[in-house]
Amino acid sequence: MRQKTAGIQDVARLSGVSTATVSRALSHPERVAESTREAVLRAVQETGYVANSLARNLRRRRTGSILALVPNLANPFFSQILSGLSSVLSPAGYGLLIADTLADPDPRARLAHYFDSGLVDGLVVFDATLPDPALMQRAHPPLLMACEWRGELPSVTVDNAEGAAIAIRHLLESGHRRIAHVTGPRGNVLTESRLQGAAGALAEAGLALHDDWTFTGDFGIASGAQAAARWLALADRPTAVFCASDEMACGFMGALQQAGIAVPGEVSVIGFDDIEVAGHLTPALTTIRQPRRDIGERAAHLLVDMIDQRSLMGPSERIAVELIRRQSVKSPG
Structure with a gap:
């Protein structure tokens, strides 16, 4: 006999919460109490529930993909930021795509392609030298700057x-x-x-x-x-x-x-x-x-909120830096 596939109702019943809370715990885990989140995750594991992200995205008219535009992927600086992005986007149901802006001979055309094609639900842009979307006079998905910044675009930066x-x-x-x-x-x-x-x-x-x-x-x-x-x-x-x-x-x-x-x-x-x-x-x-992982996590949270609210504008955040004292500095001889 064919075994019934677990649904979100099964997860809700086992964890003792509503289906709306299950959905919230899986797409925005930071918005529910830790005890609730843990109960939902245990129920997901026990039932073997797998969210039908394709159907959900079709209903919401979304692709389930976020694009990060990075200047020079060989730079180790970006590794923890991208990890932070992924750690938030994945539980929220988004896959992370990455493109190297320095490797593109025509960044304006490439950016227009992503704007016009509907291939992604949002962009995290690390390169302030890319053309301004407003000046390109193109409709575009929610876009957030990270590390670098420009004009009034929402951003996550350090001081x-x-x-x-x-x-x-x-x-x-x-x-x-x-x-x-x-x-x-x-x-x-x-x-x-x-x-x-x-x-x-x-x-x-x-x-x-x-x-x-x-x-x-x-x-x-x-x-x-x-x-x-x-x-x-x-x-x-x-x-x-x-x-x-x-x-x-x-x-x-x-x-x-x-x-x-x-x-x-x-x-x-x-x-x-x-x-x-x-x-x-x-x-x-x-x-x-x-705090590079924090930068990635905050950027992901803000961008997901912009997508949920169907807004091209959002808040900007500035994160504090810290002096790390090691051995390469001493008093002059």
């Missing part, structure tokens, strides 16, 4: 200027007055915000960010190594360097160590991001931690 200021203040408190900065690419919102925060913290101490001690990078390891070559070529070398990303700090430290320069013995180095490798370098990298 980049304050993070840079915290890094500079830490160097100042360690006794440094000759401080260099390795920036990100010109025109990038993260670059400008971190540069502003660093310059502001130096100004508070009556100091300035010298042009000769400001090295332009691109957030990548190679540009950090190139900045190290410029630091080595200086006749008057700064005693500390604030790198606007951990990857650049890694490249900077590695190039100096290959040249026989001791870190932090001859120069202190501080980064920004706290990627996984930062704590495993020699010396371990002092840095500004972005």
Whole structure:
């Protein structure tokens, strides 16, 4: 005899709640009490209930997919953010698609394709250099910026200027007055915000960010190594360097160590991001931690709410950063 397939009513009966509560617990687990959520999950496991997501999405006129547009998937910075996104989207019934914006020769056409095709229910955009949807004059699904930001679009970011200021203040408190900065690419919102925060913290101490001690990078390891070559070529070398990303700090430290320069013995180095490798370098990298998994989780929650409300506008959130003290900073010799 063919066994009956478990339905949502079976889950509701076994867990002692309504079918609406079951649906809420599975699609928005953060909105129900922990005890209720656990009871529903136990009932799902016991009954073997599998939500018919395809039928549900057809009824709701949804695809069940969210697209993340990421500039450079090879950058380890994004790993925990994408994990945070997936941890919220999956229980809510959404699959996560990922595209690398740097690998696309025509991002405007690609973005228009996603807007016009109806292939996704929402987008999380990590690249502020992409065309503004409003300027493209196209209808688009709910869209949220993460890490980077633009205009009035809803976003989840950290306080980049304050993070840079915290890094500079830490160097100042360690006794440094000759401080260099390795920036990100010109025109990038993260670059400008971190540069502003660093310059502001130096100004508070009556100091300035010298042009000769400001090295332009691109957030990548190679540009950090190139900045190290410029630091080595200086006749008057700064005693500390604030790198606007951990990857650049890694490249900077590695190039100096290959040249026989001791870190932090001859120069202190501080980064920004706290990627996984930062704590495993020699010396371990002092840095500004972005709570990357939290960024992904909050972005997912906000985007799902926008989709549920069928709204193109939503709130923005700014998440605090944290100084992580390790061994790459010491008082100047």
